[in-house]
Amino acid sequence: MIDEVIACLDRSFEKLKSVCPQSDILSGMMVRDQYHKGDYSMLTLFQMLWAVASSSKPKTYYLMTELLKQVNYEIEQGHFYKNNDRVFSDAFILLALTYSGQPVNSHVYTLAVETLLGKQTAEGSWGTYYNNGTGNIDIRATSFSILALSECYYYTCPSDITPYCSIFDSINKGVSWLEAQYKDGKYCERTVRSLEATSSSKIPAAELTAFSSMAILKSLRCLSSNNIVIDKYKALVATSIKWLVSLDCDEVALKLEIDEEIYTDNNELLNHEYGTGCLDIIVCLLSEFLISQYYIYIPKLKKKLVKFVQRLMKNEKNGEWYDKNTSSYNRLWPISYAIVSLTNYLKYMNIIVSYKETQRKNRLDMFLGIKYFIFKFLLNPTLCVIYIIIAVVVFYFHEFIQNRIEFINSTAVSIAALLVGLIGLIFPKIGNFYERRK
Numbered sequence: 001m002i003d004e005v006i007a008c009l010d011r012s013f014e015k016l017k018s019v020c021p022q023s024d025i026l027s028g029m030m031v032r033d034q035y036h037k038g039d040y041s042m043l044t045l046f047q048m049l050w051a052v053a054s055s056s057k058p059k060t061y062y063l064m065t066e067l068l069k070q071v072n073y074e075i076e077q078g079h080f081y082k083n084n085d086r087v088f089s090d091a092f093i094l095l096a097l098t099y100s101g102q103p104v105n106s107h108v109y110t111l112a113v114e115t116l117l118g119k120q121t122a123e124g125s126w127g128t129y130y131n132n133g134t135g136n137i138d139i140r141a142t143s144f145s146i147l148a149l150s151e152c153y154y155y156t157c158p159s160d161i162t163p164y165c166s167i168f169d170s171i172n173k174g175v176s177w178l179e180a181q182y183k184d185g186k187y188c189e190r191t192v193r194s195l196e197a198t199s200s201s202k203i204p205a206a207e208l209t210a211f212s213s214m215a216i217l218k219s220l221r222c223l224s225s226n227n228i229v230i231d232k233y234k235a236l237v238a239t240s241i242k243w244l245v246s247l248d249c250d251e252v253a254l255k256l257e258i259d260e261e262i263y264t265d266n267n268e269l270l271n272h273e274y275g276t277g278c279l280d281i282i283v284c285l286l287s288e289f290l291i292s293q294y295y296i297y298i299p300k301l302k303k304k305l306v307k308f309v310q311r312l313m314k315n316e317k318n319g320e321w322y323d324k325n326t327s328s329y330n331r332l333w334p335i336s337y338a339i340v341s342l343t344n345y346l347k348y349m350n351i352i353v354s355y356k357e358t359q360r361k362n363r364l365d366m367f368l369g370i371k372y373f374i375f376k377f378l379l380n381p382t383l384c385v386i387y388i389i390i391a392v393v394v395f396y397f398h399e400f401i402q403n404r405i406e407f408i409n410s411t412a413v414s415i416a417a418l419l420v421g422l423i424g425l426i427f428p429k430i431g432n433f434y435e436r437r438k
Contacts, residue, residue: 015319046092051336053099055343091144124173143211207278280341287344379424387421
C-alpha cells in the first residue's frame with residue numbers, strides 16, 4: 001500500500017515538473033483560469049506551491065523556489081490583491097506562504113495575513129467572494145481561512161506584533177461560527193441547485209463536513225493554548241468523523257455536487273462547475289486525526305481510511321487526477337489536492353511503521369536481555385562444567401541416592417544436569433558460528 005501511494009505521488013510530481021520544467025518554468029505557470037480573466041490562474045499557482053511545499057521531494061525544490069518567487073512578485077507589484085475578490089484564493093496564498101517558509105517579517109506575508117483577517121465577517125465567517133465588505137458566506141471558504149490562520153499561528157505565534165496578535169481571536173470566532181453550521185452535531189449541509197432548474201435544496205455534504213472538521217481539528221492546539229475549553233469541539237470532530245466513516249466510499253467518490261455560487265457582477269447563477277476535493281480532504285482529515293493528540297478510538301476508522309485512499313488512487317492516471325464534476329483529467333488543482341492528501345497519509349503510515357518497528361526492537365531487546373541474564377548467571381561456562389560434574393556424580397551414585405532420598409529421581413536429575421550443562425557450553429558456540437557466517 002505504501003509503495004502504491006509513493007508511486008502515485010512520484011507520477012504527480014513528474015506531471016507538475018512537465019508543466020513547469022526547469023528550463024522554462026514561467027511558461028508552465030501560464031495556466032489559463034477557466035473561471036476568471038487573467039494571464040494565468042493565481043489560485044492554481046498557490047495550490048501548486050502549497051502541494052510542493054507540504055511534501056519534501058528534493059527534485060521539486062526548484063519548483064517551490066520559482067513558484068514562491070513568482071507569488072512574491074505578483075503581490076509586491078500589486079497585481080493580485082487589486083483584482084482578486086475571491087477569499088478562497090486569500091486563504092490558499094497564506095497556506096502556501098506558510099508551508100514554504102516565507103519570512104514572517106516580509107511585507108508579502110504580513111499583507112497576506114492582514115488581507116485574510118480583514119475579510120472576516122463580524123459573525124466569524126468568510127465569504128466565497130468579497131465586495132465592499134459583504135460576501136457570499138461559505139463553509140468551505142471559512143474552513144480554509146481557519147486552516148490557513150491556524151498554520152500561520154503555529155508558524156508565527158504567540159506574538160504581540162500586528163497582524164499576528166489578532167490571529168487567535170479570528171480563529172476563535174471562526175470556529176464558533178463553524179460549530180453552528182453542523183446539522184444534528186454530525187454533518188454540514190450543502191445548498192445545491194441544478195443548472196437546468198431554479199430550485200435549490202439542502203443535502204448532507206461530505207466534503208464540507210470534512211473541510212469544516214479539518215479546520216476545527218487544526219485549530220484545537222491554538223485554542224487550548226489560549227485557555228479555551230475545547231471539549232465540545234473535540235466531540236464535534238469525533239462525531240463528524242464517525243458520520244464520514246459510515247459513508248460508502250464509491251458513493252462519496254461519484255456523487256456530483258454543484259455548489260450554488262453567485263457572481264458579483266450580475267448576481268445570478270452561471271454555469272460554474274466547482275470541482276470538489278471530497279476524497280482528498282477526507283483522507284487528509286482522517287490521517288490528521290489519527291496522528292493528532294486529540295485522537296480517540298472510532299470503530300473501523302483505520303480500515304475505512306485505507307478504503308478511501310484506495311478509492312482516491314483509482315482517480316489517478318499518469319500523474320493526473322480525475323475532476324469528477326468536469327469529467328476530465330485536464331486540470332492542475334486536483335493534482336495539488338492529491339499530493340497533500342497522500343502526503344498526509346504517508347506521514348500517518350510512517351508513524352505506524354516506526355511504532356511497529358520500535359515495538360519489534362523493544363521485544364527483541366527484552367529477549368536479548370533475558371538471554372544475556374541466563375547465559376551470564378545461569379549457563380556460564382563455569383556453572384555448566386559444574387552441572388556436567390553433578391550429572392556424572394548423580395549417575396554414578398544412582399542407587400546410593402535413590403535408596404536414601406526417595407522423592408528424588410536421580411536418573412532425571414542426572415539427565416537434566418547433563419543437558420543444561422551441554423546447552424550452556426554448545427549454544428553460544430553455535431551462535432558465534434552463525435554470526436561469523438553472516
